[in-house]
Amino acid sequence: MGKELVHVYRGQYVESIHYGSVVVVNAEGELIKSAGDPDFKTFIRSAAKPIQALPVVYSGAMEKYNLTPRELAVMCASHSGEEIHIETVRSILKKINVPEEKLLCGVHPPYHKPSAEALIKAGIEPTSIYCNCSGKHAAMLTLCMYFGWDIDGYIELKHPLQQMMLEVVSDVTDVPKDEFWLGVDGCGVPVFGMPLKNMALGFARLSKPEYLKEKYRNAARIITEAMYTNPMLVAGTDRFCTDLMRVMKGKVVAKAGAEAVYCVGFMDKGIGLAVKIDDGGRRGREVVVLKAMEDLGLISKEELAQLRKYRHPVIKNHHNKVVGELKPVFTLK
Amino acid sequence: MGKELVHVYRGQYVESIHYGSVVVVNAEGELIKSAGDPDFKTFIRSAAKPIQALPVVYSGAMEKYNLTPRELAVMCASHSGEEIHIETVRSILKKINVPEEKLLCGVHPPYHKPSAEALIKAGIEPTSIYCNCSGKHAAMLTLCMYFGWDIDGYIELKHPLQQMMLEVVSDVTDVPKDEFWLGVDGCGVPVFGMPLKNMALGFARLSKPEYLKEKYRNAARIITEAMYTNPMLVAGTDRFCTDLMRVMKGKVVAKAGAEAVYCVGFMDKGIGLAVKIDDGGRRGREVVVLKAMEDLGLISKEELAQLRKYRHPVIKNHHNKVVGELKPVFTLK
Numbered sequence: 001m002g003k004e005l006v007h008v009y010r011g012q013y014v015e016s017i018h019y020g021s022v023v024v025v026n027a028e029g030e031l032i033k034s035a036g037d038p039d040f041k042t043f044i045r046s047a048a049k050p051i052q053a054l055p056v057v058y059s060g061a062m063e064k065y066n067l068t069p070r071e072l073a074v075m076c077a078s079h080s081g082e083e084i085h086i087e088t089v090r091s092i093l094k095k096i097n098v099p100e101e102k103l104l105c106g107v108h109p110p111y112h113k114p115s116a117e118a119l120i121k122a123g124i125e126p127t128s129i130y131c132n133c134s135g136k137h138a139a140m141l142t143l144c145m146y147f148g149w150d151i152d153g154y155i156e157l158k159h160p161l162q163q164m165m166l167e168v169v170s171d172v173t174d175v176p177k178d179e180f181w182l183g184v185d186g187c188g189v190p191v192f193g194m195p196l197k198n199m200a201l202g203f204a205r206l207s208k209p210e211y212l213k214e215k216y217r218n219a220a221r222i223i224t225e226a227m228y229t230n231p232m233l234v235a236g237t238d239r240f241c242t243d244l245m246r247v248m249k250g251k252v253v254a255k256a257g258a259e260a261v262y263c264v265g266f267m268d269k270g271i272g273l274a275v276k277i278d279d280g281g282r283r284g285r286e287v288v289v290l291k292a293m294e295d296l297g298l299i300s301k302e303e304l305a306q307l308r309k310y311r312h313p314v315i316k317n318h319h320n321k322v323v324g325e326l327k328p329v330f331t332l333k
Numbered sequence: 334m335g336k337e338l339v340h341v342y343r344g345q346y347v348e349s350i351h352y353g354s355v356v357v358v359n360a361e362g363e364l365i366k367s368a369g370d371p372d373f374k375t376f377i378r379s380a381a382k383p384i385q386a387l388p389v390v391y392s393g394a395m396e397k398y399n400l401t402p403r404e405l406a407v408m409c410a411s412h413s414g415e416e417i418h419i420e421t422v423r424s425i426l427k428k429i430n431v432p433e434e435k436l437l438c439g440v441h442p443p444y445h446k447p448s449a450e451a452l453i454k455a456g457i458e459p460t461s462i463y464c465n466c467s468g469k470h471a472a473m474l475t476l477c478m479y480f481g482w483d484i485d486g487y488i489e490l491k492h493p494l495q496q497m498m499l500e501v502v503s504d505v506t507d508v509p510k511d512e513f514w515l516g517v518d519g520c521g522v523p524v525f526g527m528p529l530k531n532m533a534l535g536f537a538r539l540s541k542p543e544y545l546k547e548k549y550r551n552a553a554r555i556i557t558e559a560m561y562t563n564p565m566l567v568a569g570t571d572r573f574c575t576d577l578m579r580v581m582k583g584k585v586v587a588k589a590g591a592e593a594v595y596c597v598g599f600m601d602k603g604i605g606l607a608v609k610i611d612d613g614g615r616r617g618r619e620v621v622v623l624k625a626m627e628d629l630g631l632i633s634k635e636e637l638a639q640l641r642k643y644r645h646p647v648i649k650n651h652h653n654k655v656v657g658e659l660k661p662v663f664t665l666k
Contacts, residue, residue: 001337001350002350004334008592008613010376010516010517010524010526011514011515011516011517013374013376013514013516013526014375015375015376015516015526015592015613016375016592016593016611016612016613017334017335017352017611017612018611018612019350019352019611019612041346042347042348042349043343043346043348104652105651106650106651106652106653107651108651117453120450120453120454121453121454121456123454131651133651181344181346182344183343183344183346183348183656183657184343184344184650184654184656185650185656186650186651186656187650187651188650188651188652188654191343193343193346193348259341259348259349260349277612278349278350278351278352278612279349279350279351279352279610279611279612279614279617280341280348280349280614280616281612281613281614281616283613283614284612317439317517317518317519317520317521318438318439318440318441318464318466318519318520318521319437319439319521320439321517321521323516323517323518323519324516
């Protein structure tokens with residue numbers, strides 16, 4: 001069970017509380033610091049995307065289809081459905097010669113409100129390319145085309161593509177395949193449940209690839225660099241993943257997952273951080289990630305100042321007046 | 334601190350957890366049953382609206398302005414901004430001869446998505462009347478007009494209107510005025526923090542008004558009847574308050590508050606129920622309310638069947654396929 005991580009104040013009083021766990025490990029999987037329960041088991045959700053993109057590189061598909069770092073970055077994204085994301089996913093599909101309708105990620109309006117409103121105004125119904133996972137699904141279709149696999153059933157667990165996903169996530173996080181919890185993700189593909197400390201280990205290894213199996217090492221360098229040099233492609237306007245990687249300038253690779261999961265790898269340091277807010281709500285997550293980075297001494301005051309809105313989130317009322325704030329109440333030990 | 338109230342499953346595994354407290358008291362304030370912490374102190378938020386509407390009735394303003402039960406119901410609402418709500422609030426403002434611009438509740442788009450999209454399509458910016466609290470603010474303006482108070486500063490604590498709110502909420506919930514936590518609500522007015530058991534007491538008394546001070550008794554009968562006979566005015570399409578009161582046909586008065594507060598009074602029984610999900614997210618709240626009503630034997634199988642989507646909420650993915658569910662994990666003791 002998690003511990004109290006964040007107090008939500010209204011005025012000077014605590015109105016609500018977020019519980020959860022934070023874990024920090026090195027690339028050998030040794031626990032460095034934590035709060036709450038490092039063994040808390042939950043689904044990694046979209047935080048697995050950078051791991052799931054590795055096969056695109058090590059298979060040779062990246063070279064065959066002449067994929068760019070921007071395209072690799074959007075393959076790792078939970079994007080906001082802004083023009084830059086839609087264009088980049090379309091570019092991948094064009095290179096692999098697969099029509100948009102083959103993206104089986106499902107449909108939701110863009111996270112980016114002005115983009116969603118523009119569709120409504122234009123009378124355009126969102127399609128699967130606007131789904132935050134369309135980049136990952138374009139990556140999956142890329143691998144299907146490269147290996148000559150059926151592209152119609154690629155979201156099913158028994159499909160060779162999903163078996164490949166299972167293997168790479170198992171290898172990187174050090175969880176035996178038969179110990180994963182398996183569920184269905186928001187976008188219809190298999191999703192992997194594991195202890196938080198294994199999520200942290202995966203990101204520790206991504207950040208220091210010599211701790212990965214040899215076949216993944218170069219791919220990890222290429223994928224993480226694609227992400228931190230193109231942070232806008234990984235999330236979008238006013239999104240934490242984008243702003244964190246932009247401010248940290250190559251020092252971290254970071255990825256959110258649904259239900260309030262967050263993973264950070266500290267480049268070259270071989271340190272991985274994983275956070276889960278038990279209630280699954282995003283509100284408590286970002287301040288916890290930054291407080292943990294602060295406790296670890298892995299973010300400077302200047303960097304924190306640039307991320308102030310995430311480190312010191314406020315509650316505003318319908319008059320846009322500040323009436324409360326979020327405060328972390330844990331210290332990593 | 335709350336206890337585990339709800340498990341959020343993805344497939345067969347628990348992905349997230351909601352903690353919180355549930356308390357049931359009688360109209361004398363005696364604890365009947367609970368889970369978690371009956372003394373958990375938080376803000377009552379919009380669950381206070383039925384109490385805050387009492388002065389409109391007992392003052393004589395209702396009669397002077399010829400207000401209808403529908404208008405009283407929307408005064409107690411956190412409404413969805415549908416046509417029925419906007420029309421009803423406009424009708425109140427017309428009767429008291431105050432222009433819409435005097436509503437100081439702030440602005441947000443209607444909760445009801447088709448209504449929000451209709452505004453976007455028509456190029457109309459939402460105004461304060463679309464705010465979920467515009468009915469309560471119309472009630473506040475009604476009292477200002479009736480008593481001849483200034484209508485420009487009515488949201489400030491020092492204004493006689495807010496002093497009247499402080500008194501009625503104190504009287505009904507049995508919390509001395511100087512023991513309230515005071516904060517600013519989403520709509521800009523003072524908001525009252527108190528133990529959960531006092532929120533439950535307030536609703537127990539509303540449901541059996543002979544336990545209220547004499548001056549409030551008739552008003553409580555009129556307000557609660559206005560709410561349960563016009564449930565659509567209290568919330569809106571596919572909203573829990575509306576559906577619960579519609580199905581329970583006069584057996585309950587119920588009101589949600591922001592940050593996952595919920596209060597129910599069981600009419601004529603003099604029993605009040607209050608729920609707080611610690612994380613403040615709505616997701617866990619409704620299933621907790623219904624499970625508590627089930628444990629109390631105060632809802633029938635047939636009624637539960639009609640509220641199935643709230644009692645057995647599911648998690649769907651972007652393909653609209655069920656991939657998980659919420660299960661309450663407490664029993665009232």
